[in-house]
Amino acid sequence: MTFSLDRVVPWGRSYEEYVRMFDLGPAELGGRILGCGDGPAAFQAELHRRGGRGVAVDPLYACSAAEIEQRIAEVRGEVMAQVRANLADFVWTTIASPEQLERRRLAAMAVFLADYEGGRRQGRYVAGEAQALPFAADAFDLALSSHFLLLYAEAVPLAQHRLAIAELLRVAPELRLFPLLELGGAPSRHLEPLLAELGAQGCGLEQRRVAYELQRGGDTMLRIVRPVLDHEAIAALAADFLAQRLPRERWTHQTHLAVGLWHLRRHGRPEALALLRSRIRAHNAAAGIGNDADNGYHETLTRFWLRALAAHEAAHPQATTAGSLALLLRSPLASVDAPLRHYTPERLYSREARAGWLEPDLAPLPSQGAPRDRAEEGQGRAV
Ligand SMILES: C[S@@+](CC[C@H](N)C(=O)[O-])C[C@H]1O[C@@H](n2cnc3c(N)ncnc32)[C@H](O)[C@@H]1O
Numbered sequence: 310m311t312f313s314l315d316r317v318v319p320w321g322r323s324y325e326e327y328v329r330m331f332d333l334g335p336a337e338l339g340g341r342i343l344g345c346g347d348g349p350a351a352f353q354a355e356l357h358r359r360g361g362r363g364v365a366v367d368p369l370y371a372c373s374a375a376e377i378e379q380r381i382a383e384v385r386g387e388v389m390a391q392v393r394a395n396l397a398d399f400v401w402t403t404i405a406s407p408e409q410l411e412r413r414r415l416a417a418m419a420v421f422l423a424d425y426e427g428g429r430r431q432g433r434y435v436a437g438e439a440q441a442l443p444f445a446a447d448a449f450d451l452a453l454s455s456h457f458l459l460l461y462a463e464a465v466p467l468a469q470h471r472l473a474i475a476e477l478l479r480v481a482p483e484l485r486l487f488p489l490l491e492l493g494g495a496p497s498r499h500l501e502p503l504l505a506e507l508g509a510q511g512c513g514l515e516q517r518r519v520a521y522e523l524q525r526g527g528d529t530m531l532r533i534v535r536p537v538l539d540h541e542a543i544a545a546l547a548a549d550f551l552a553q554r555l556p557r558e559r560w561t562h563q564t565h566l567a568v569g570l571w572h573l574r575r576h577g578r579p580e581a582l583a584l585l586r587s588r589i590r591a592h593n594a595a596a597g598i599g600n601d602a603d604n605g606y607h608e609t610l611t612r613f614w615l616r617a618l619a620a621h622e623a624a625h626p627q628a629t630t631a632g633s634l635a636l637l638l639r640s641p642l643a644s645v646d647a648p649l650r651h652y653t654p655e656r657l658y659s660r661e662a663r664a665g666w667l668e669p670d671l672a673p674l675p676s677q678g679a680p681r682d683r684a685e686e687g688q689g690r691a692v
Contacts, residue, residue, distance in 0.1 A: 317369060318384045319377055321348050322455060323417040324355035329521035330487040331453055331530055340450030343481055345439050345473070346457030349377055351417040353433060354424030363433065364449070370436040374425045381418055385411075398494050400522045410523075439473035444480045452481040459486055459497035459531075470499050474507070478535045483639055488527035489516070500531075511536030513635030515625060534635040538567060543630055547571040551588065553595035560596060562645040567634055569618050574630055578619050585611055602660050609662035613648050613674065620675040642675075651675075 327333065327350065338361055344353055347365035356363045369377065392399065392407050404410045428434045437443045439458070454477070458470055465473075477484045491497045508514055513534030522528035538546065549555045550568045572581035586606065593605045600606045621637055622628075628636060641647055648657055651669035661667060 315380075317348075317380065318388060319349045319369060319381050319418075320384070320388055320414060321350035321418045321421055323351050323413060323420075326417075326521065327352040327453070327455060330455055330519060331485045332517060332519050337451055341448070343444070343449040343452040343477070345442075345452055345454045345477060347455070349381065349418045349421045349425075350455065351420035352453075352455075353428065354420045357424065357428065357433060364435060364444075365433065366435045366437045366439070366442060366444075368436060368438055370429065370434045374422050377425070378422055381415075385415075398525055400525050403521070404523060439476060440469060441472075442476045442480050446479050447482070449481040450483075452477040452484045454484065454486050456488070459489055459499055460491055462491040462497045462499050467499050467502060470503060471506070474503065474533065478512075478533065482535045484533045485530055486533070487519070487521075487530045488524055489529050489531055490524055490527045494525055494527075507533055508629055508632060511539040511629070511631030511635065513625075513628065513632045513637075513639065515628075515636060532636075534632075534639050536631055537563070537635050537638050538631060540629065540631050543567050543571055543634065550592060553592050555592065555596065557596045557598065560592075562643075563638065565614065566618070566637055566642070569614055570622075570630060570634055570637070573615060573618050573622065574633075578615055582612060582615055585615070602663065607663045608665050609652075609657065609667050610648060612666055613651070617642050617647065617675045 322330075327344075328338075331337070338356070338359075340362070342356065342361065342363040344350070344363060344365040346367050347353060348367055348369055350365075353363045353365045372380075389407060389411050392410065396407070404413065425434060435443060439454070454473075458465070458473060474484060489497055489500050504514060513532070513536075515532040515534075517530050517532060518528055519530050546555075546564060546567050549559075550564075555564065569581075569585070572585055575581075576584060586608070589611065590600045590606045593600050598605050618637070621640065621642060622633060625633055625636055637643065641650075649671075651672045651674060652662075652667075653670055656662060656667060656670050659667070
């Protein structure tokens with residue numbers, strides 16, 4: 310590792326800033342989080358204090374706390390002089406002034422320094438580089454890169470970004486990057502090429518506006534979700550389904566979602582529903598699953614899932630089919646029990662719900678379709 314402390318400007322953000330930059334809620338904060346290039350940020354220290362599970366990786370962690378502290382003292386004046394010389398490059402709303410910014414940064418770095426040596430011994434601060442991570446596949450649920458990838462576009466070439474992102478998606482199913490700008494405030498030169506390449510690989514991509522902006526125009530976070538099935542695999546699955554070649558053990562929730570998405574994208578919701586009514590029944594019959602009052606095709610569930618998929622698609626209009634599926638499987642709809650947030654089991658698993666559409670009795674549907682949509686779907690009756 311070629312690392313030289315005197316070339317590094319250690320400067321770190323607070324836990325609250327991470328929560329806002331990456332739009333972290335209880336679901337994310339409850340998982341194992343890798344912070345890549347966390348430097349002297351307070352995120353991991355505070356996450357640990359709150360009982361969360363996180364690890365930070367940064368070449369900086371080859372240094373001791375005393376060395377990092379001294380380097381912060383050395384660069385502090387220069388960093389703040391740069392900020393004061395470029396005041397218009399920042400939005401002074403959440404943080405009101407350069408003085409307040411400096412106080413908050415120093416407070417965040419003090420939190421880091423107090424946690425650092427103990428955390429290093431516990432393996433929570435690991436010296437390493439994004440391009441060759443010292444972690445097993447799937448060691449984490451989420452990886453974050455704050456003010457490292459994309460921002461240092463000039464110093465870190467596109468090929469290094471590719472390597473780093475591939476590594477981060479090896480150790481976690483999802484990576485979030487913030488900001489999408491480079492130093493100086495222009496959109497990162499690597500953003501468009503990376504979006505094109507990752508999209509072609511079947512990654513789920515979402516650019517999400519977040520409740521954080523300090524660098525002017527830097528209010529958007531990129532989610533990159535590891536591909537689940539590529540475009541060919543989804544088409545092959547749909548072909549097997551149409552030819553009634555899918556054995557019962559491959560008719561999983563993930564397969565249902567992939568086949569539903571494929572129909573929705575190809576035919577639109579009303580036609581997809583009509584086709585799925587007959588095709589699911591035919592598929593069930595071929596797989597040895599009867600379609601009767603208590604088994605097989607279920608009208609309410611089929612319509613619930615098509616509506617949920619349509620709402621998901623509307624929220625991600627730019628996504629490819631593979632990308633949409635990847636995002637879907639990182640959403641609450643990844644759970645086969647998602648309908649039970651809207652229906653009581655008594656209602657959902659009733660013969661009436663299987664035979665025909667029943668409205669939910671717990672909470673409105675994810676996409677409460679317009680009346681026109683509902684009319685277009687027709688009042689299907691099963692069996
Ligand atoms: C500007 S700091 C950001 C610190 C922190 N993420 C924050 O937002 O407050 C950039 C960090 O990236 C780290 N870094 C540089 N090259 C890296 C690499 N190849 N892999 C991981 N981290 C790296 C630096 O050591 C530095 O700590």
